[in-house]
Amino acid sequence: MAGDMKFAKTHEWIRYEPAGIATVGISSYAVEALTDLVFMQLPAVGRKVKAGESFGEIESVKAVSDLYAPVSGEIVEVNAALPNQLETLGKDPYGEGWVVRIRPDNPAELAVLLDQSAYDSHISSQSH
Amino acid sequence: MSYLPHTADDVRRMFETIRLSGGPGDMESLFSGIPSECRLKRPLKIPVALDEMELESHIRELAGRNSSPASAVCFLGGGAYDHFVPAVVDQLAARGEFFTSYTPYQAEASQGNLQVYFEYQSLMTTLTGMEVSNMSLYDGASAAAEAVLMALSVTPRKKVVLSASAHPEYRQVVETYLANLGVETVIAACPSGVLQPQDLVQVVDDQTACVLLQQPNFFGCIEQLSALTKVAHAAGALAVVAVDPVSLGLLKRPGDCGADIVVAEGQGLGNHLAYGGPYLGILACRESFVRRMPGRLTGQTLDRRGNRCWVLTLQTREQHIRREKATSNVCTNQGLLALRSSIHLAVLGPQGLREVAESCLAKASYAHRRLLDGQRLSARFDQPFFKEFVVRDPQSRPNELVAELLSAGYLAGVPLGRWYPELDDCLLVAVTERRTRAEIDGLALAINSLFVSSSPSHHNNHAKHSVHQSAF
Numbered sequence: 041m042a043g044d045m046k047f048a049k050t051h052e053w054i055r056y057e058p059a060g061i062a063t064v065g066i067s068s069y070a071v072e073a074l075t076d077l078v079f080m081q082l083p084a085v086g087r088k089v090k091a092g093e094s095f096g097e098i099e100s101v102k103a104v105s106d107l108y109a110p111v112s113g114e115i116v117e118v119n120a121a122l123p124n125q126l127e128t129l130g131k132d133p134y135g136e137g138w139v140v141r142i143r144p145d146n147p148a149e150l151a152v153l154l155d156q157s158a159y160d161s162h163i164s165s166q167s168h
Numbered sequence: 169m170s171y172l173p174h175t176a177d178d179v180r181r182m183f184e185t186i187r188l189s190g191g192p193g194d195m196e197s198l199f200s201g202i203p204s205e206c207r208l209k210r211p212l213k214i215p216v217a218l219d220e221m222e223l224e225s226h227i228r229e230l231a232g233r234n235s236s237p238a239s240a241v242c243f244l245g246g247g248a249y250d251h252f253v254p255a256v257v258d259q260l261a262a263r264g265e266f267f268t269s270y271t272p273y274q275a276e277a278s279q280g281n282l283q284v285y286f287e288y289q290s291l292m293t294t295l296t297g298m299e300v301s302n303m304s305l306y307d308g309a310s311a312a313a314e315a316v317l318m319a320l321s322v323t324p325r326k327k328v329v330l331s332a333s334a335h336p337e338y339r340q341v342v343e344t345y346l347a348n349l350g351v352e353t354v355i356a357a358c359p360s361g362v363l364q365p366q367d368l369v370q371v372v373d374d375q376t377a378c379v380l381l382q383q384p385n386f387f388g389c390i391e392q393l394s395a396l397t398k399v400a401h402a403a404g405a406l407a408v409v410a411v412d413p414v415s416l417g418l419l420k421r422p423g424d425c426g427a428d429i430v431v432a433e434g435q436g437l438g439n440h441l442a443y444g445g446p447y448l449g450i451l452a453c454r455e456s457f458v459r460r461m462p463g464r465l466t467g468q469t470l471d472r473r474g475n476r477c478w479v480l481t482l483q484t485r486e487q488h489i490r491r492e493k494a495t496s497n498v499c500t501n502q503g504l505l506a507l508r509s510s511i512h513l514a515v516l517g518p519q520g521l522r523e524v525a526e527s528c529l530a531k532a533s534y535a536h537r538r539l540l541d542g543q544r545l546s547a548r549f550d551q552p553f554f555k556e557f558v559v560r561d562p563q564s565r566p567n568e569l570v571a572e573l574l575s576a577g578y579l580a581g582v583p584l585g586r587w588y589p590e591l592d593d594c595l596l597v598a599v600t601e602r603r604t605r606a607e608i609d610g611l612a613l614a615i616n617s618l619f620v621s622s623s624p625s626h627h628n629n630h631a632k633h634s635v636h637q638s639a640f
Contacts, residue, residue: 079459099459104484106493 047159048110068133069163074100077126082118111149117141241607245556245598246582249436257438261508275480282478285466288506291513296430297423298452302463303501305449308433309341314462315429319378319406321460327375333358333385336587361549365395376405388556397426415554417525429453438512448505462496527601528555535599538612556598564593576614
């Protein structure tokens, strides 16, 4: 289902789209681990981010977590409807639950990210 | 059970535990690890012990050396004021349920405390014209610093503009908080006693996170607050406004003048001067910044039976959960003082607060006129003021003047030279509703008589001196 996606160890996913744009979201594992979501803060469109930099926040009844950019680039679009319907993150984390779209500065940065099976073993090692 | 530590019995049992007999050499052997050159080889030079009766009279004698508003007529201000505290505030706040309670670690177990904090928050939002208030911070200065950190996190920019007319100690605390954060601070000069909007325009830019303003300002003068907040907003900066809560009985609320974050020292609302603390930091802001707000927040909700109840809100952003990414390092509040301010405001009501403010204004205006009527002092700033004003001593001896007036029974004011070298001939005088006409007249006469007795041209003029004496 997610073969064309890559993952950051901080639980964001990224998928390259045509026209040099990448969509970023939060993995279903992370969404489940956060439990009941109450708030999300998105960045301004046009903001430049570096790989590993926090670009937003997600808050559950238990904790507040940062959202980290998997690659460097410019935020070109945000899913503005998402903060008002956080349940979408749980229902469709890799589709309707996308968070931002980034125009990456350097597509080579994708290489250091995890593929699905590497991410799966990352989370199974974390949960032990 | 003994309440004294280290009774002979305790000591014996402790020695037994570490398998020593407690014999004569054993106590010495406990200290054998400390090099002999580090050890004191004589008895401490302390006086013999006093019994309770002697100790009480000794402490009373020491306390008697303090000057306080109880022993001298207080015209001191500069952030802490001798406002009247109705007895009901002391009486209710001293109830054991409030006075001895510390917020339990399960805060919701103490619904009474949370209800007080919720009411405090509601009073503060109404008073300031803001949408949310926290449960209080340490004092006005730390509230100002926390507000600046909030603005840096909201915008996010790296420059802060501080009005020179904002409390110099608040600015010092702000600069301490920012010392290692790579933030540039710029002081906006106020040569006319207020910050002119056109001067503010010169120092704010697209990197400015916020402007720290004070209303009435440190000199007591009334700023053109709406015009100043407009300048901040035009640059995309937030307006952080420190206010005197008592002045809000008369002045337009900062929230109605464009303030984004309002801070205040709450001492004047039902809290005694108490030699400088503990005081009460008030912080309120627009709802859109609530997730960047430091400190604790009480929220109102319903329990499972549908009854109204209170809970701590947004704790996930506090230090004990979010660690280094928390909104601040403050996870506590000045609960007892917040309670006192809540009782105080509830007792006064809106009309009472207005009357206190009107009384301060009228008495300060009278005092200003009386002090300038004499020959010693002159005006410094030509600005409207609330309960505090700056006067100039053309002899440039404000510190000596204050010392001389203290022996005459007056805490006359705060010399400004230690913060403002250009104002080292100036004195900040505060007049609250507690000052009587006789006290104000007395201060004016005392100043005048000092002028006559210390002015070189009149120094030995006993005839002139006695004329002034007779005016008492």
